[in-house]
Amino acid sequence: MIELKDLSYVRLGTADLATAETFATGVLGLEVRERRRDALYLRSDQRAHSLCYFEGAPEEQIIGFEVENTAALDAAAAALEALRHKVRRGSAAEAQARYVSEFINFRDPTGNQIELVTRPQLSARRHFPSRDAGITGFNHVGLNSTDPVRDEVFWTQVCNARVSDRIGDIPLMRINAIHHTLALVQAAQPGIQHINHQVAEVDDVMRSYYFLREHNVPIVFGPGRHPTSGARFLYFKGPDGVVFEYSCGVGEIADEATHRPRQFTREPLSFCMWGATPGGLIPGV
Ligand SMILES: O=C/C=C/C(C(=O)O)=C(/O)C(=O)O
Numbered sequence: 001m002i003e004l005k006d007l008s009y010v011r012l013g014t015a016d017l018a019t020a021e022t023f024a025t026g027v028l029g030l031e032v033r034e035r036r037r038d039a040l041y042l043r044s045d046q047r048a049h050s051l052c053y054f055e056g057a058p059e060e061q062i063i064g065f066e067v068e069n070t071a072a073l074d075a076a077a078a079a080l081e082a083l084r085h086k087v088r089r090g091s092a093a094e095a096q097a098r099y100v101s102e103f104i105n106f107r108d109p110t111g112n113q114i115e116l117v118t119r120p121q122l123s124a125r126r127h128f129p130s131r132d133a134g135i136t137g138f139n140h141v142g143l144n145s146t147d148p149v150r151d152e153v154f155w156t157q158v159c160n161a162r163v164s165d166r167i168g169d170i171p172l173m174r175i176n177a178i179h180h181t182l183a184l185v186q187a188a189q190p191g192i193q194h195i196n197h198q199v200a201e202v203d204d205v206m207r208s209y210y211f212l213r214e215h216n217v218p219i220v221f222g223p224g225r226h227p228t229s230g231a232r233f234l235y236f237k238g239p240d241g242v243v244f245e246y247s248c249g250v251g252e253i254a255d256e257a258t259h260r261p262r263q264f265t266r267e268p269l270s271f272c273m274w275g276a277t278p279g280g281l282i283p284g285v
C-alpha cells in the first residue's frame with residue numbers, strides 16, 4: 001500500500017510564463033517564491049512552494065504527493081512497477097527544482113502524471129500574499145479520469161486514499177482528516193480538473209466573486225455550497241484553461257474508523273446545494 005501523506009504541489013506547463021505570473025499574483029493571490037529562467041514558483045501556505053508554472057506544453061500537468069521516507073518511496077516504485085506502471089526516478093537537479101529530496105514520476109491508470117516525493121520543504125517565512133484573496137492554503141485537486149470506478153480502485157487499493165463521499169461515480173477521497181484531497185471526475189483525457197485553495201471565510205469567497213467579475217476572469221461555477229464537504233466555493237478559469245477553486249470550510253472527517261461514504265445523486269444539487277449549476281465542469285450535469 002502506497003501511503004500518501006499530504007499533497008505537495010501542482011506543476012503546470014505553460015507557453016506563457018508572464019501571463020501565468022500576472023494571473024497567479026494579480027488574480028489568484030499567491031506569493032512568488034522564486035523565478036527561474038524556465039519556471040515560476042508560487043507559495044500559498046507553509047509549503048516552500050505549492051504551485052509551479054514551467055515552460056512546457058499545457059498538457060504537462062503533474063501532482064506531487066509526499067510519502068514518508070526513502071524506504072516508502074522505494075517500496076512505492078517497486079509496487080507500481082509490479083503493476084506495470086512505468087516509473088521514472090527524478091534526477092538530483094529535478095528534485096532540487098521541486099524543493100524535495102527525492103521523487104519518482106509515474107502515470108495513474110488514466111494517464112495523469114503523478115509524483116511521489118520525500119521531504120518537501122517548508123518555509124518558516126509567513127506566506128505573504130500578492131493579493132488579499134484570503135488564501136490560507138493549498139487544499140485539494142480534482143483529477144480527470146477516463147474511468148472513475150477503475151481509478152478509485154487504484155487510489156484506494158494501490159494507494160491509501162479513502163472515499164469520504166461519492167456523487168454518482170465521482171469519489172471525493174481523503175488521505176488524512178481533510179474531507180478530500182483528491183476527486184476523480186469523468187473526462188475524455190487526463191488532466192487536472194481543478195486546483196483548490198482554501199480561503200479564510202465566506203466573505204473572502206464573495207469578495208473574490210466581485211473582484212473576478214470586475215477583472216473579467218471567467219467564473220465557471222458558483223458562488224455555491226457543496227453539500228458533500230460543506231464548503232462554500234467559487235470556481236474560475238486561469239491561463240491555459242486551468243480551473244481554480246477558492247473555498248472555505250472544507251470539513252474534516254471526525255472519526256476515521258467509523259466514517260462511511262455517503263452516496264449523493266448525480267444531479268446539480270449534489271454539486272451545489274444553493275442551486276448554482278456546474279456549467280460544463282461536470283460532464284452531463
Ligand atoms: O462537485 C463536487 C464537489 C465537491 C467538493 C466538496 O465537497 O468540497 C469539492 O470541493 C471538490 O470536489 O473539489
Ligand SMILES: [Fe+2]
Binds near residue numbers: 140196245
Ligand atoms: Fe474542490
